[in-house]
Amino acid sequence: MTSEQKIKKWSCEPPSLKIGQFEAPVPIIQGGMGVGISLAGLASAVARAGGIGVISAALIGIFEGEAVFFKDPRAANIRALKKQIALAKSKAKGGVIGVNIMVALTDFEPLCVAAFEAEADIIFAGAGLPMNLPGLRPEGMDHTRLAPIVSSGRAAALIAKRWLSKYNYLPDAVVVEGPKAGGHLGFSYDKIDAQESQLENITREVIEAMKPFEDKAGRKIPVIPAGGIYTGRDIYFYINKLGCAGVQMATRFVATYECDAALPFKEAYIKATQEDITIIKSPVGLPGRAIKGKFIEAVEQGKKSPYKCIYHCLKTCDYRKAPYCIAAALINAQRGRLDAGFVFAGSNAYRIDKIVSVQELIDELMTEYCEALREDQERS
Template sequence: MNIPELKIGDLIAKVPIVQGGMGVGISLSRLAAAVANCGAIGVISGVEPGFNLENYCKDKFQANMDGLAYHIQKAKELAPNGIIGVNIMTALTNFEDMVKVAVKEKVDIIFAGAGMPMKLPSLVKDSFTKIAPIVSSGKVAKLICKQWDRKHDYLPDAIVVEGPEAGGHLGFSIEQLTDTENFSLANIVKEVLEAIKPFEEKYNRKIPIIAGGGLYDGKDIGEILSAGASGVQMATRFVATHECDASDAFKQTYIDAQEEDIMIIKSPVGMPGRAIRNAFVERVYKYGKPKGIKCVNCLKPCNPKETLYCIADALIQAQRGNLEKGFAFAGSKVHKIHEIKSVKEVITELIDGLKKY
């Protein structure tokens, strides 16, 4: 297969890969810049990006805005000719403020999932920042397009379709996660393409679809592009890289993971999530809430009184390598990763595989 460019408005990625945003602190400026320098789209996670700043515990909202601004600036400095995006969850309590920071810093594109970002077009008005909602069905894609069309006279610059094999929080029920035939990524891509067709015709403009979730190699990429996607989103493959912003201990959990270690957990935010089984996860779900953990109030759906643990705290601990106090999210194919490589090596391997597809 010839390698297609991924075009999102006037943004042109020579490599049709978007590196998925991974929080907390797994994909920050170093990883995003490395990916962007290889011709793909590098993405900074907007989930608690200020967790390492001194004022985080005193004023986490300001720290996160400062952290996001810093990492966008740093990524642009490290990859001056690359495309840099941010992933900002709609469910964040400070979603709108974080979007405004990203726009002010002139980030190239904002990816927004974990809810329907109905106000997003108004937040990027008169800027050159592109916006791409993340969906898990044609129904949601249609709802967003309909609302953006009616209220903002705006269509998504791209749409990310996340399938049930992705890592982290998933927009599916437990039953849907086991129905691999009806909820395969290729089927969802086709469903979304059909749902957005009327809006593309109205605006006489193609909305590129970027699909991800459980993609591991060039063959996987080829199959999804053949299903109608314009590009792919990959996250798990970029964790076991030298440039990933996570600790070495976090990366080692990916290398050590066996297929039977991958599990679906019920996250404190009320969504299922795919994670790597470890002692922390087993202890929490068996014995209940650990002592000494305080909620940092990062997500709207989270009720501190009812949650088994603070998801942000657990992910921050894991990012730092304290796996006894946290855990790692990962995609379904994490068990196929056996060594740490450079971002360039990973992308070269993916492109070589795609060429052979």
């Protein structure tokens, strides 16, 4: 999408989002959503629309077929991730394609190597501190940029300090995820609603924490907030008032035609009320935000029982104490079997009332951004 097309379409020209050598004309990263919610279909559609599309690596090998996956889960995950990256890039028409790889995954290291080998444009790594990420890059494979996902300025500084001292490398961007995000949250239960944990405040923390490293690098380190960002006006606030380089949004992209989840998964967002969005205790020991349903109700009533772990996909999961397999629950939900699984969702999921195309969503967000810009200019 050219600048002229943007101006004609949206009445203003939003700033592009630059991460390393990559530049997205729309300053939006589509957050990686697992299991299988954001694969090549959604990621490539976002990239074509001008944003940064992101594939989730979580249990991606299951989409090779269950027989193949359970025969050799690690090999299936690696093979599937490479396939999805190649497919997304082939459909992205030159747009930017990233991958989200959780540090908590048992296969974190080999999946990162696979992403480097497949030339993913950006690796986003959270759900833990990716202290060794630069060291996983195979020699000579310099294409991929690296962006940790953090929930505090302290975590951002720890990662940057470690990367600089051990690998002489600094983050190409930092994503700051607040407590209103969907899925697993990087906050204790008592900190989710605390004022100091709110996205606006931790974003300022991270911006300040990165300044000394920007001075050492001689370049900007883009800071990108995530979690609860819903409208184009929200995007305008974080870019123009807080000085962020762009934003990350996940929940908004679920109710799109191109999202890789089954229709019942998307409809769960449309049907949800504000009261349906709840915090659950995940089997992996973290709080998570999800939509209430029969499965969660059964768990709360103690009706789920211990199970046999077929594949230890998350380092922090103790299947001997867990009431259910979160991997199986998320796979079932992705396939539309909501009686046997549940739907992760951000705090604003209840505001979604219809399914649209990715391009329609981007147009809506950028139109709202331009309106906020115009109103701000008129006030000043």
